[in-house]
Amino acid sequence: MLPVITLVGRPNVGKSTLFNRLTRTRDALVADFPGLTRDRQYGVGRIGPGPYVIVDTGGIATATEGVETLMERQVQLAIEEADHLLFVVDARDGCTPEDIAIAERLRRIGKPMTLVVNKSDTFDPLLATAEFHALGLGEPRAVSATQGMAIRPLVEHVFALL
Ligand code: GDP
Ligand code: MG
DSSP: OOOEEEEEOSTTSSHHHHHHHHHTOSSOOOOOOTTSOSSSEEEEEOSTTOOEEEEEOOOOOOGGGOSTTTSOHHHHHHHHTOSEEEEEEETTTOSOHHHHHHHHHHHHHTOOEEEEEEOGGGSOHHHHHHGGGGGOSSOOEEOBTTTTBTHHHHHHHHHHHO
């Protein structure tokens, strides 16, 4: 079975754009993969050391809704079947309280994870990632889903950790 890489993060950080970039498609291939739950968006990507399965989730709700509902069941299931999580944050917004809450939740789950600072196209990568070091999830990686910036190195990084 192909490695399963799952995109998580609050809404509007660019998960779906990154999904399309990682699968190089606009109308993402939605397929039935044995052993995987349906009704999320699955695609196959072949960038760099691929192939891999990429999973797009609807987005984790905001911290104001409380810890219990912080992560919807769908997202929990997607996380459970993942081999590696891409926790996507937004360079423009910087590190938000929601990001901090999600980071806490993901840390407890303990899956292999990479912190992806999307929308870094309008920022110096060092500036874009600087404040996200505080999440304590390792080295943040600056990418741009719309510009296709640093996408292949991201896939190579994930494969090195599988
Ligand atoms: P999602 O809710 O996390 O799936 O986010 P979307 O993929 O729907 O993107 C939300 C918005 O951010 C859209 O308007 C995208 O065009 C924009 N966006 C996504 N990735 C980037 C990026 O790398 N750079 C910039 N500047 N905008 C982006
Ligand atoms: Mg989306």
